[in-house]
Amino acid sequence: MKFQNKIYCVVNSVAVALFAALSLVFSQFDVQFWVCFVATVTLLAIQTVVVVVADKNCDKKLFNILSPRGVGYVSSAISVSVATAFCAVRSLPSWVGALVVALFGILTVVSAFLSKQLAVLDSFIRQATVDAEVIMSRAATEQLKALSKNVYEALRYSDPVSDVRLQPIEEKIGKLLSQFSIDIDNNDLPAATEHAKTLIRQVEERNIRCKAYKQKS
Numbered sequence: 001m002k003f004q005n006k007i008y009c010v011v012n013s014v015a016v017a018l019f020a021a022l023s024l025v026f027s028q029f030d031v032q033f034w035v036c037f038v039a040t041v042t043l044l045a046i047q048t049v050v051v052v053v054a055d056k057n058c059d060k061k062l063f064n065i066l067s068p069r070g071v072g073y074v075s076s077a078i079s080v081s082v083a084t085a086f087c088a089v090r091s092l093p094s095w096v097g098a099l100v101v102a103l104f105g106i107l108t109v110v111s112a113f114l115s116k117q118l119a120v121l122d123s124f125i126r127q128a129t130v131d132a133e134v135i136m137s138r139a140a141t142e143q144l145k146a147l148s149k150n151v152y153e154a155l156r157y158s159d160p161v162s163d164v165r166l167q168p169i170e171e172k173i174g175k176l177l178s179q180f181s182i183d184i185d186n187n188d189l190p191a192a193t194e195h196a197k198t199l200i201r202q203v204e205e206r207n208i209r210c211k212a213y214k215q216k217s
Contacts, residue, residue, distance in 0.1 A: 012048045012076050016041055019080045040083040040101045047072060047079075075104040124162055124170050128177060129155040135181045144184055147196040151180060154203045163213045169206045176202060 079101040132155050136148035176199040183192035
């Protein structure tokens with residue numbers, strides 16, 4: 001587990017303990033209180049697990065602002081504050097506090113999911129570039145090496161940032177790269193030449209679309 005995630009778990013545990021202490025001291029132990037109390041503790045526990053699992057695999061920030069762990073900190077602080085108020089103040093309906101906690105819990109889960117999806121998207125060009133370099137190292141002739149180098153450089157100088165709308169063309173690029181790899185292994189120069197040309201055109205089109213999507217956003 002990452003050191004940052006260990007700190008997050010400790011902070012969240014302290015937040016739960018503080019919430020439990022304050023709510024148990026000031027609350028009236030009715031049904032509404034227990035609903036809010038149990039819901040808050042359960043949701044914070046689930047939230048902690050989701051954030052740790054997500055941030056273990058990626059640190060992709062949403063809108064370049066917060067990672068899932070950052071969203072988790074904000075969500076936990078607000079959730080504990082709101083839940084404590086609604087549990088401690090009898091005139092406030094506890095179920096509303098539980099609802100607020102649930103909403104922030106959902107926000108954290110969604111942010112973790114989106115962060116992971118964005119990280120997967122942004123890894124495509126980097127991984128394809130690595131694959132192209134490996135293919136280039138396997139080329140047996142100078143002509144095949146030249147073709148492989150052209151493909152490698154087209155990918156290497158591509159924008160690594162991706163977009164959900166680029167998935168279809170990136171899938172085509174992935175399939176073409178796999179076929180090009182087979183051509184290189186088979187020393188099939190005509191097929192490799194054709195696939196290399198198509199592959200480079202697709203990469204260029206992908207980069208044009210990527211630039212256009214950035215300008216619109």
